[in-house]
Amino acid sequence: MSQWIGTANKSYASYAMEELRRQFESISITQLSPGEAFLFEVPLEQEAVLASIKAEQPIFLRHLQPVDVVRSISADADDLDWLSDWIRLSRGKLEGKRAGVHVRKAEGSPYPYSAADTKAVAAAMLEQCGAEPEQKHPEILVAVYASRDTLYAGIGTPAEMLSDWPGGAVRFQKEEGQISRAKFKLLEAEREFGLDYASFRNAVDIGAAPGGWTSLLLERGLRVTAIDPAELHPSLLAYRTLTVLRKNAAEVSFQPGAFDLLVCDMSWSPMQMTKLVLDLVPALQQGGTAIVTVKLMHRKPLQTIREVKSRLSAAFDILGARQLFHNREEMTLYLKKK
Template identity: 35%
Template sequence: MSTTENLCLVTAQPEFIDAALAELHALDQSLTDEGEIAPGISLCRVQDVARFMNIVSKTHPTFTRHLAPVQAIVDIDNSEDDLGAIALATVQLPGFAQIERGTHFAVQSRLLQTDKSQGPRAYSGGQINKTLAEALAEETGAIEDIKKPQVIISLLCTMQKGYLGISTAEDNLSAWPGGARHYAQTKEQISRAEFKLLEALEVFGVILPSHGQALDLGAAPGGWTRLLLDAGLQVIAVDPARLDPRLEQRKGLEHYRGYAEDYLEDAVQQGKQYDLIVNDMRMDAREAARLISKAASCLRTEDGFMISVFKLPHAALGIDPFVNLKEALQILRGSYNIVQAHQLFHNRQEITVVAAQPIPQKRRPQPNRPSQGRIQPPQRPYQERRSQTQRSTSTRWVQKPGQPREQGQGIRQSGSTRSQGQQSQRSSYQRRSQSPRPAQPRTTRPEHH
């Protein structure tokens, strides 16, 4: 077993790992990338891991899904002997004193099959979690709590190494292994997209109102609509396509068989007001931002909020998804005082955004027209191959991920003002071409959810 006090694991969606490392490097320039463990998981070094993780947890990055300290590296051979070696290494960790009587803790194991030629392991992640948790609970009097742990023992195993550390759920950015939040499928479920809304509510700490009106843009087949109805809301579902037949007899549902832009034009003119507006249409992020900005005048000022998914293009020659995102967020901040963005586990090539406190029309600043020129970003000294993209950061106004919601927290009780995000820099993808970025086609076709 080797020990270290300067390493941590960074987890993000594989296509966004470069952006995640860039936003973390902006917070702590001592960060260096020691190498990729697996797609979307990088081993990094910083001068002070505890301080670094604490800073990141308070900043709430957009692309970084999970952090875990590496306080010990255990040699493993995928035999049953590994369980004893991991248990011995755990009690020798510098943070083991956090596991004490009454502390709610969880053991979270991630097993990577990095070399299939070595055959199957003699154990599963579930076996490691159960064996280690039972031994620790008996020895220390701590309480295993896999849903709301205060302290987490994180283990990531390749075929040769086990990376082990102890930290709080708050500092990990998520109470789930690698930030992978799974939900059980139910017979009432209409679509996979329901998981995106459930995760957004949990990660951002927002609470659905128990009554009032919600506007669901691009509703078909009706996954989000079902969840909103179940919460007690009256729902106007906007989509030219049919909804799931199971929704036809639901009380409180109105289906507008048309496009979102047409509906919003009438809604704005008629002065309609909603407690919640959601959007998951398949359209360019900037077009979605303009549409949601238009809807701001229909959102109740005091406690209304908006949840939208921004679709991003894949990086290619002359196409930079992070420029699209930066411009979309800039548009949105012209209409809302509070804007937060995060790449959720259930997001694909997309970002989920929550906004609140719409700015009155007469006071709204006009967003600057994005420059068509190419600005070369400074070179990152820590890793030449990594993307130079830096995200736009906004301060979150709700409880921290991994922590139980306390009374009075959540967007509906918030009085926060608009956060000042860091300015995103252009990524290395854009630097491959000096030609102007091609215009994105405008479409309002909904992505069925």
């Protein structure tokens, strides 16, 4: 038997739960933070659950925290003492490793310490255990979740927890003059899918305005063809590597194999988006990459995603399908042209 805390984007926890119910028989689930975080228990050991999650690659489960120990919050210094004792007893998992500490507090939790204070105490204990406290590139994570009455703590690698950010909430620094927050989606996709946009040469950006995605690709040195009937931010027009087509993407055509990267972030129905991307497939080189957001305005996101994937798989291998932290009513697909 093992216990876990699952986290999804706000309002999408029910879909993460649905994915897990399909994956694990006899799962029991309790809500922790409405619509977002939940506790689940399965009659399998941790290793078996991790292997299954790795094989299935859930879309909506953004973060997975193992629950190794549990304590009723006493809302005083005993909570921190307990945490320190547990870290000390976990020396075997931590010694000689770069270890990060993640602390999350549900709204209304009586746990009295800030994340910073908890991390400081945990870091001192990690040093005593022969671990090196490290937030940027940890090999192992100590994760603590304080609910409305209980502290849950567990140890795992960033890969096992599906993220190296607390709760999978990936934060990027907002830059001065940044054109749109949408840029964060493409940045997160690069991290999530292990890509390097600088390794591509010619990109087409479908539904490009106001230009957050286009700006990122231009900054990485790509030539970009941006398609959108709406206007791009004027700051982009100085790029000589940018071609702007102020058109509906259904009306454009290109030389075969003109691009090695296709990105599409249209606020359009998933099926129309799918058709449009498929129509533009000849313009993508064989083996070319596509990053596509799928809007989930409908009541049945799992079914929508299944249908979109099934249609796109006529032309693409589907290498990744995730709801990213920076996705709102949507998810992101990572595709490779067959």
